[in-house]
Amino acid sequence: MQTTQESLSGNNQQVPFHQPICAELRQHYQSVRDLHLRDLFAADPQRFERFSLQVGSILLDYSKNRITADTLKLLMQLAATADVAGWRERMFQGEKINNTEHRSVLHTALRNRSNTPVMVDGENVMPAVNAVLEQMGKFAERVRNGEWLGYTGKPIVDVVNIGIGGSDLGPHMVYQALKAYRHPRLDMHYISNVDGAHVVEKLESLDPETTLFIVASKTFTTQETMTNAHYAREWFLQRAGDEAHIAKHFVAVSTNQDAVAGFGIDTANMFEFWDWVGGRYSLWSAIGLSIVLAVGADNFAALLGGAHDMDKHFRSAPLEQNMPVILAMLGVWYSNFFGAESQAVLPYDHYLRSLPLYLQQADMESNGKSVDRDSNTVDYSTGPIIWGTTGINGQHAFYQLIHQGTRLIPADFIISATAPTGLHEHHDILMANFLAQTEALMHGRTLEETIANGVPAPVAPKVFAGNHPSNALLLDALTPHSLGMLIALYEHKIFVQGIVWNLNSYDQWGVELGKQLAKRIQPELQASTAVTTHDASTNGLINHYRRLRTGTGG
Numbered sequence: 001m002q003t004t005q006e007s008l009s010g011n012n013q014q015v016p017f018h019q020p021i022c023a024e025l026r027q028h029y030q031s032v033r034d035l036h037l038r039d040l041f042a043a044d045p046q047r048f049e050r051f052s053l054q055v056g057s058i059l060l061d062y063s064k065n066r067i068t069a070d071t072l073k074l075l076m077q078l079a080a081t082a083d084v085a086g087w088r089e090r091m092f093q094g095e096k097i098n099n100t101e102h103r104s105v106l107h108t109a110l111r112n113r114s115n116t117p118v119m120v121d122g123e124n125v126m127p128a129v130n131a132v133l134e135q136m137g138k139f140a141e142r143v144r145n146g147e148w149l150g151y152t153g154k155p156i157v158d159v160v161n162i163g164i165g166g167s168d169l170g171p172h173m174v175y176q177a178l179k180a181y182r183h184p185r186l187d188m189h190y191i192s193n194v195d196g197a198h199v200v201e202k203l204e205s206l207d208p209e210t211t212l213f214i215v216a217s218k219t220f221t222t223q224e225t226m227t228n229a230h231y232a233r234e235w236f237l238q239r240a241g242d243e244a245h246i247a248k249h250f251v252a253v254s255t256n257q258d259a260v261a262g263f264g265i266d267t268a269n270m271f272e273f274w275d276w277v278g279g280r281y282s283l284w285s286a287i288g289l290s291i292v293l294a295v296g297a298d299n300f301a302a303l304l305g306g307a308h309d310m311d312k313h314f315r316s317a318p319l320e321q322n323m324p325v326i327l328a329m330l331g332v333w334y335s336n337f338f339g340a341e342s343q344a345v346l347p348y349d350h351y352l353r354s355l356p357l358y359l360q361q362a363d364m365e366s367n368g369k370s371v372d373r374d375s376n377t378v379d380y381s382t383g384p385i386i387w388g389t390t391g392i393n394g395q396h397a398f399y400q401l402i403h404q405g406t407r408l409i410p411a412d413f414i415i416s417a418t419a420p421t422g423l424h425e426h427h428d429i430l431m432a433n434f435l436a437q438t439e440a441l442m443h444g445r446t447l448e449e450t451i452a453n454g455v456p457a458p459v460a461p462k463v464f465a466g467n468h469p470s471n472a473l474l475l476d477a478l479t480p481h482s483l484g485m486l487i488a489l490y491e492h493k494i495f496v497q498g499i500v501w502n503l504n505s506y507d508q509w510g511v512e513l514g515k516q517l518a519k520r521i522q523p524e525l526q527a528s529t530a531v532t533t534h535d536a537s538t539n540g541l542i543n544h545y546r547r548l549r550t551g552t553g554g
């Protein structure tokens with residue numbers, strides 16, 4: 001096993017995409033690209049059994065993909081060539097696979113319910129992980145049972161999570177997904193945008209006496225979060241008067257103890273996590289505090305347990321029976337051989353409506369890269385554009401393009417078999433649409449079938465080519481456990497694709513340049529003379545804004 005930083009870097013010739021298996025896959029692609037799914041199904045009555053897999057409470061039907069048994073065999077050879085199994089072990093064992101930041105990648109340790117030791121720099125991280133989990137559980141229990149009181153002696157009613165990116169999207173998505181499990185007295189709110197409208201509008205509806213703020217930031221330096229947190233602190237103090245009341249209404253989640261203390265939050269009210277937790281993989285850490293407050297420590301433990309079960313499956317199942325690996329390699333098949341540009345995520349579940357947003361960060365910030373882990377510029381496509389919304393709403397908006405447009409858009413359809421509301425008729429309608437769409441995308445409707453249907457002329461616009469690939473993910477029910485499994489499934493899919501594309505999926509240098517430029521531009525917006533230090537477009541826009549700007553100095 002590789003241990004040193006140098007040995008984690010290979011050279012360009014080692015890149016999986018330069019290996020002979022890719023030439024073989026390209027050749028194979030030529031023989032498969034014109035096959036129609038309709039014919040593949042007709043030729044093989046066992047296709048569903050052959051290309052579906054159940055792991056715990058999740059069924060993955062991947063039979064409606066443009067693959068044959070040979071495709072899968074070759075894709076798995078590519079995964080093996082990329083040493084997915086070796087890298088997987090390196091990740092789980094805490095090697096510093098994030099080679100540009102020299103960090104381990106151990107979100108799996110946060111949900112390691114087996115409690116086996118996980119070592120970072122010679123130290124087992126599990127005692128610290130468990131201690132923070134306990135701290136979160138105890139704190140949440142006091143808030144939930146009404147023991148934790150605001151400065152006028154009232155129990156907390158509203159909790160505001162102030163965070164952005166990974167410190168917002170994960171907890172926000174999970175809170176929505178587990179709404180059915182939430183504490184009846186507690187409402188969670190999420191403020192991320194530095195557009196003042198977000199914080200002002202939200203605070204208008206809240207009572208400082210019964211509101212708890214969680215300032216959630218891994219670095220505790222993110223400008224948007226700090227600006228909103230300072231505003232919330234000011235808003236609170238204007239009403240509560242005394243700084244001593246802050247301790248009852250502000251807690252922090254961060255890796256940066258000094259900055260938390262500097263903000264004025266007692267570090268006794270800080271929930272810690274560590275630099276080996278990537279922001280977009282952090283909902284399992286103290287960043288999930290709002291989840292624990294909403295659904296309780298037991299349900300949070302079930303969420304972690306679901307993710308842990310998926311971790312165990314991912315770590316031990318052979319590649320060809322490994323759900324994250326299968327999803328990942330199907331994605332590679334469409335991105336790198338069919339030239340697909342995007343991947344749609346279509347949850348048929350109101351509670352999962354934020355999953356596409358969450359996965360946008362998880363996937364696109366991880367694999368949206370054109371320089372590989374050895375600093376070579378890649379000559380193949382990497383992470384796709386992730387997009388989507390709840391399935392039914394999408395049907396009445398953009399599905400037209402998926403059905404009859406000119407682009408190939410692989411889509412993941414996600415649904416649970418149980419209606420959390422008990423509205424069974426609603427759920428049957430939802431399910432029928434879910435099935436109808438995947439069937440229509442796959443099968444299409446030929447010219448002959450269209451004519452036989454007796455549709456009036458013109459007939460051509462009413463023909464559906466079909467052959468559009470989709471995965472169907474069917475959960476027994478949307479529970480904390482199955483949600484944990486589902487999120488971990490996607491995390492590991494992203495990991496596998498990153499390995500196949502030879503990327504470091506765990507840094508995000510691409511977000512830095514804009515941040516630096518914004519810092520430079522911000523004071524220029526208040527300049528008294530025309531700004532000339534940028535390109536003509538940026539200068540023109542800055543100066544136009546300076547003229548229109550209202551408020552001090554404008």
Ligand SMILES: O=P(O)(O)OC[C@H]1O[C@H](O)[C@H](O)[C@@H](O)[C@@H]1O
Pocket residue numbers: 164165166167216217218219220221222225279280365508511
């Ligand atoms: O948690 P924070 O340190 O405030 O970071 C919040 C977010 O901001 C960054 O710019 C990154 O692109 C994200 O990966 C991160 O999740």
